[in-house]
Amino acid sequence: MTLTTKSFEIFCGTGGVGKTTLATARGIDLAASGKRVLLITIDPARRLKDLLGLSESQIGEVIPVEVIGVKLHALLMSPEKTILRMSQKYQTPDLATNRIVQILSKPYGGMNEILSLVEVQMQFETGAYDVVVLDTPPGAHFLDFLEGLSKIRSFFDQNFIEIFSYLGQKTARAGKRVFGLGIINRFISTGVRKLLGYLEAVTGGQFIDDFIQAVQIIYQSRDAFMKGLSLQERLKSRSECNWFLVTSVEQGKATEAINLRAHAGHFIHQDHYLVLNKCLASDLEAWAPTVPNLLAVKESLLGKEQDLKGQLRAVFPVVLEFPEVISLSPIEHLKHLTEKWKTYASHR
Ligand SMILES: Nc1ncnc2c1ncn2[C@@H]1O[C@H](COP(=O)(O)OP(=O)(O)O)[C@@H](O)[C@H]1O
Ligand SMILES: [Mg+2]
Structure with missing residues (x-):
């Protein structure tokens, strides 16, 4: 052998x-x-x-x-x-400072x-x-x-691209990088909207802003994530x-x-x-x-x-x-x- x-x-x-x-x-x-x-x-x-x-x-x-x-x-x-x-x-400097990303990237996060x-x-x-x-x-x-990697891949699919480009335009116009509930309301399901509404009431909106910013930042970093995901194919290869x-x-x-x-x-x-x-x-x-x-x-x-x-x-x-x-x-x-x-x- x-x-x-x-x-x-x-x-x-x-x-x-x-x-x-x-x-x-x-x-x-x-x-x-x-x-x-x-x-x-x-x-x-x-x-x-x-x-x-x-x-x-x-x-x-x-x-x-x-x-x-x-x-x-x-x-x-x-x-x-x-x-x-x-x-x-x-x-993407915001990736290192967003509070939600920080929580997700703790060990076991x-x-x-x-x-x-x-x-x-x-x-x-x-x-x-x-x-x-x-x-x-x-x-x-x-x-x-x-x-389960395919689930992550679907995070970056076409629907999200449209949502994010829309958010991007709005951000540019509003001259700020985060949003309140108003805009996100249009895109998300009733259950999630209720949850976010509840969180906004409890956290005074800061959590929602952080959350929306986290989603945006992760999306901006998609090249890095997609490259990581592409490694999966190489790991499957005998050579x-x-x-x-x-x-x-x-x-x-x-x-x-x-x-x-x-x-x-x-x-x-x-x-x-x-x-x-x-x-x-x-x-x-x-x-x-x-x-x-x-x-x-x-x-x-x-x-x-x-x-x-x-x-x-x-x-x-x-x-x-x-x-x-x-x-x-x-x-x-x-x-x-x-x-x-x-x-x-x-x-x-
Ligand atoms: N072939 C071996 N003979 C004796 N002790 C071993 C052998 N392989 C590992 N160990 C010991 O077994 C323990 C567990 O090994 P470790 O490599 O940490 O396992 P794992 O990473 O799978 O949890 C360590 O103390 C290590 O030194
Ligand atoms: Mg070990």
Whole structure:
């Protein structure tokens, strides 16, 4: 089995299986082979920060790091910083100051996933990297999001273009950038109008103005969002993206991985990899207990792991195995897992 390097390499899976560690090890191996690597994590657990020795103030910035003697770049996603970069790059300063956008771009504010795609796109198009390795948050959330992208696309459809050009004319004439209920009333459904009317009564209209401004600003920034969305097509393409679904040999994790793939089937391409982490077989095989009971334990554990691998191989086209590293040190984990990536890689 040899693994071809792609422009994008995405790690997903449930919590605690080793996504962050394996993504980092993969990034290190690629960088060691001469690739220019950017490692991005959108995992709010921030384990990468500790692994890479980054400080709080470096979150959200692209930082050159050196891990186990290898140089690469790393970025711990901060949605606020991405918004700031977008507003600079696309010259939409209001994007960084609108209060509604600020709320949406808080961690868990609902815009994290789209912003991470926009960020990956912005970073890749600088031309500074050969490979972007992406460590995603646990579970199917990121995948759900990819599936739901068409909803965001429809936000920018023709109807909105007409509404916004109308709003744009009115804004120019009125010499100000926000509107009260009067204008928006014409375009929106009764339910939403009632809600906005209620909010206006409660907030004295400021919320409505912020809201309308937010909609306008997001629309003005549509090029950035659409580019982020266009990345979805590249992530579906075999020639541009490697998908790694990570799981571990622990109880119940295989079922989670199988469910995750069933979920992901619509949009990740068929050449994806199942990464089975924390395998014990090679250590168990080297273990020669003389006590009969322990021999039985060894056989039982080996049997379970073999069953699991059989189950996974029946479902996944390729299964990459990574050993459990017998150490408490995360750096040791990284070293061993980087070595293991080397054995799979075709880049040297
Ligand atoms: N192959 C391995 N052997 C031993 N420990 C591992 C291995 N892979 C990961 N770990 C450890 O397991 C823990 C969870 O790993 P992490 O990469 O943070 O998982 P995730 O990102 O999927 O939540 C960490 O302490 C990590 O060092
Ligand atoms: Mg993680």
